[in-house]
Amino acid sequence: METIVEMRRITKRFGDVMVLDDVHFDLRRGEVHALIGENGAGKSTMIKILAGVHGADKGEVFVAGAPVRFENVRDSMNMGISVIYQELSLAPTMTVAENIYLGQMPRTSFGLIDDEKMIREAYSLLKRFGLDNISPVAKASSLSVAQQQMIEVLRALSRDCRILIMDEPTASLTDKEISKLFGFIKDLQDQGVAIVYISHRMDEIFQISDRITVLRDGRYIGTKITSETDYEELVSMMVGREFKNIYSTVKGSPGDEILKVVGLNRGTQVRNVTFSVRRGEVLGFYGLMGSGRTETMRIIFGVDEAESGDIYLEGNRMSENSVRNVIKKGIVLAPEDRKEQGLVLIQGIRYNISLSIMDQIIHGFRVDREREDRIAGEYVKMLNIRARSGYEQPVNTLSGGNQQKVVISKCLAATPKVVILDEPTRGVDIGAKHELYRLITELADSGTAVVFVSSELPEIINLCTRVIVMHEGRVTGELSKSELTERGVLKLALGGKLSATK
Amino acid sequence: MRQNEMGNIRTDRFQMALKEKSGLLLVLLILMLIFGFLTKGRFWEIANLINLLRAISLSTIVAFGMTLCIITGGIDLSVGALMAVSSTYCAGLIEHNAPTLVAVLAGILMAFAMGTVNGFLISRTPIPPFIATLSMMTAARGVAYMYSGGRPIRTPTGFGAVGNGYLFDIIPYPVIIALVIMIIMSILLNRTKFGRSIFALGGSREAAVFSGIDIKKTLWSTYALTGFLCGISGVIWASRTYSGQPTLGTGAEMDAIAAAVVGGTSMAGGVGSILGTFIGALIIQVLNSGLNYLNVPFYYNNILRGVVIAGAVLFDMHRKSGRGSVTAWFKSLKRGGDSADK
Structure with missing residues (x-):
């Protein structure tokens, strides 16, 4: 040729x-x-x-x-x-x-x-x-x-x-x-x-x-x-080095139930969704595009309102679900579209990290700069965020992986009990993916409940301790670690009609 | 040791703010030097400099509010009309022998209420800010005409101290008020949750939602605050001219936008500063008054002002992009400008 x-x-x-x-x-x-x-x-x-x-x-x-x-x-x-x-x-x-x-x-x-x-x-x-x-x-x-x-x-x-x-x-x-x-x-x-x-x-x-x-x-x-x-x-x-197993696994076993969702409904996208998450667990959410995963998470996080259904955090029914309240109560979400929803792109790393914890940093007319710098520094170090020119570097100059780390820093800064990650590895390079996987298992090991929404089967199967599959707004199945196979997950994601479609 | 470090951080921040504004200050300085040279130094006389400040004092108060609106990604076209409402109501009440304080507060309150309506329309209905405030601009101007019967309302002397008095016999009160408001607004924008919410909202509305920021409250407060500032400005104006003018502030919205934009506020939202707007207003006024000094005919004056507004914005953007030399900039234009850099 x-x-x-x-x-x-x-x-x-x-x-x-x-x-x-x-x-x-x-x-x-x-x-x-x-x-x-x-x-x-x-x-x-x-x-x-x-x-x-x-x-x-x-x-x-x-x-x-x-x-x-x-x-x-x-x-x-x-x-x-x-x-x-x-x-x-x-x-x-x-x-x-x-x-x-x-x-x-x-x-x-x-x-x-x-x-x-x-x-x-x-x-x-x-x-x-x-x-x-x-x-x-x-x-x-x-x-x-x-x-x-x-x-x-x-x-x-x-x-x-x-x-x-x-x-x-x-x-x-x-x-x-x-x-x-x-x-x-x-x-x-x-x-x-x-x-x-x-x-x-x-x-x-x-x-x-x-x-x-x-x-x-x-x-x-x-x-x-x-x-x-x-x-x-x-x-x-x-x-640039050998890369055998990029997935890490959760060591401990899950604790008590922390978040429980019962009969959530909103239009055709979320239909009678019920599930629960335990402390120390990585709960996977799989589904094809339009299956209602993101929409379910948006309701839990208080962005959209449910038509019916209840959400319980540590046994207490959550009412007044504004995003602000939900964050305060200990649920955070790293949204699907990090550039539009996760970050204020023209602002710096520190500004973005402290955006969801302004209540802790700003009191009246006084900004606790020292604390703000300390928190930003902590996460930049912990998540290994690579910025060329310090905390003030605008996040639109960072790579996709580093932007995602800033979004997650912002979530973690609110010291959550439940962390929802919606497609956190999309458009992220393999090195940063590896770091994110490790972070997720570390979070779970420290007792946080992680809800991991992803469209990539390999990471769903290797990373999660339990997986919920959705199809056209409904939960079509739940698989424990030992039941997880690509075929099984896919079958549920297609509405249980694998043999008919292929 | 610790004290020392904190001290350093503080001066760093101050230096950074100055550095950020260095392009604008340079433009201002160059203009002032040119006029100083052309007027053989008369331009630099204290009396003239104070006149400069007094000339911009009332319009900057309004421009500070406009700056906040633009940073949220919106705009307020009703500022001039709200000034007219506040000045006519204030003057009208004084004409009817109301106590000065009551009249002043009532004038401010009227503009604040109308700003609140702006905020309501923008935060609770799908009407975009441009249209909402355009409607308010039209309606409020009508209110001012209706209340005043279409003529200026004269007030007796005695009310004029706020607008015409001097501190230490040299600094006009309006200048003092404008400077105080500038400091308060600066603190509000940079050191409060409200200020940060404004930047977040303009930077990315969705990200603000996902961060738990109360968008409705933030928008509502921004427009109400702008109305309040228009009220103050209108009342001072009434005091200064001993009258309530229904025509007051015609075109003031454009001056406020020009000051904000020359001062580095981005019409796309998410970027801007109070200090920048102040310097922006100064640049425009220096040009205005300098050209007057030189007896440049009014029409040319307008043409030059238009050119300088565009030029100052271009110059400042270029400096901030950090591309270095002008030739590099031309090269980037040839390649299709900055937009190609994704």
Whole structure:
């Protein structure tokens, strides 16, 4: 296969920080080349150089054998390179066709936009990629996330894109949508499009990629052919040391029941949910997207109101469930969307950590700075939060893993009895995941009850002492440690109809 | 030893605040030096400097409230109209021989009540702040006209001390009041739960909810407080001019927004400071009065002010981005600006 892109000896610094140091990368026609590494390994900078967002300090980029120098994004687009970022960039109120041809809509001879032609062309493009179930005149906002993602890809293709860069495209997709997207990627491959694929999910990488390049701390570690490598090898390349068992387990046995939820209802998303949690236990919550896990946790935390049902903490029925009250009583939640819900991104680490304990730190017009610094310092040290410039560093400059640690610090600072973690490892690199797993088991060992909501089966099975599975708003089963198998959990998550669906 | 450390921390914080404002102070200084040079030093005379402060004193009081509203991610367009309501009510009651104190309190209370209505609409209904306060702006102006019968209400002398008196025969009372309010507002914003809640709300509304912050209470208090400040400003104005003017504060909302924005408050919310707004107001006023001094025609004066507002904001943002040289900045513009840096 011919090489279509080659990046040689790329070096880039931001201020004093060496972000990329002598990195290589090459891409062949029609292949999916995965780029992996922990957060901060330099993947994003690498693709931004290829997309013309940044210029390299040193090194060369070749497209189809000829050296190129991109001044901006348009230059790289003209060479057929397009990036699909994690955050979707469709205009929600515009139609599918308008979104596909945004910035290059066909014109009539009067210079007006030729709607008819645009819709016709969009239709044939949709059809070519087997997306005829999407109407070209549907509003982008009416599409599912996966469909929106595919429309973004079509937009790139309509610009004659031959090199497609996908940055964590599956981060917010359901399993079903993922398999659809993968089918779509295969079609693209067959048509000769070369794809750079960035993801934290190793199972996906094995499923979709032909080759894998690993970066670590801004350096090139190696490129492997996917069929000739395995999970262990890649992880040790990414982390730089042997990595056998990344899961830790709870040592003690669970204590008394601390939180009890009885008959919780809210719309179709939470239906008659009943469960309880004990001290010193890691209770897993598994379910596919839309199964009602997050919605249940939001009610417990006081963000949403239940239509009926009761919540008991240490035997006492909880009333007046405002978030503030719930936190005070000892239940904390690290929300699913850490950037929107967990953190005030433009503020510093210390500010965010003390946000849920303002009552303890600010008395009238006096801020107990000493105490605030001490608490922040304690958690920065305990959770090993890596910040370059101290407690005041804005959290939007931290990596995903470190941001998650700040969210958890904020939760722990409230000295909780029950900690609810909603997808705490999403978008977090493997080193930080390992640290989070250890923290979770330590919390449980110290007598805290941990509710661990996750969509990743391996961590649910290896980390939890007990698992509750939800499907369409209902609890479909409860499995103890000894009953935990991937098949069993999945069966319940699909509503107990595993044999029928597969 | 411990004392010493704490002392250091405190001076560090002060230095940091100064450093953060260094770009703005530089703009202010440059403007003042230019005018000082062009007026052969007359611009720097004490009397002129005090006049400068007096000219901004009433509008900054309002701008401090506006700053809080903008930090929460909102805006208050009704500030000018609330000033008019407070000044006409105050003057009207004095005209009817009410005791001065009662009249003053009533004027302030009227504006505070209207601010409370703003707060109610914004925190308890889905009406966005822009629309809620736009409605209030229209309605309150109507109230001021109705009460005054459309004409200025004259008050007898004797009430004018607050607006026209001097401390030590040199510093006007309005300046003192504005400075005191500035200090109180600064403390409120930086050292209280209320202040932190305001920043959290503007930084990320959802994160504030998930942190147990009472969003409704915070929003409500912010707009009520802004109304209260408008009340104070309106009453002082009535005292200073011996009259209640239904037209008072026309366009004051735009001046307040300009002061806040020049002072580094972000219209996107979550960022801003009281000191910044004060310096912002000073920059605009220095320009205004400097150009007057030089007999620059009014129209040119407006054009230059517009240019300087945009220029000052750009300059300050550039300094804060820490990109260093201007050439680096142009390069980043060429690459599609900061937005490409995710």
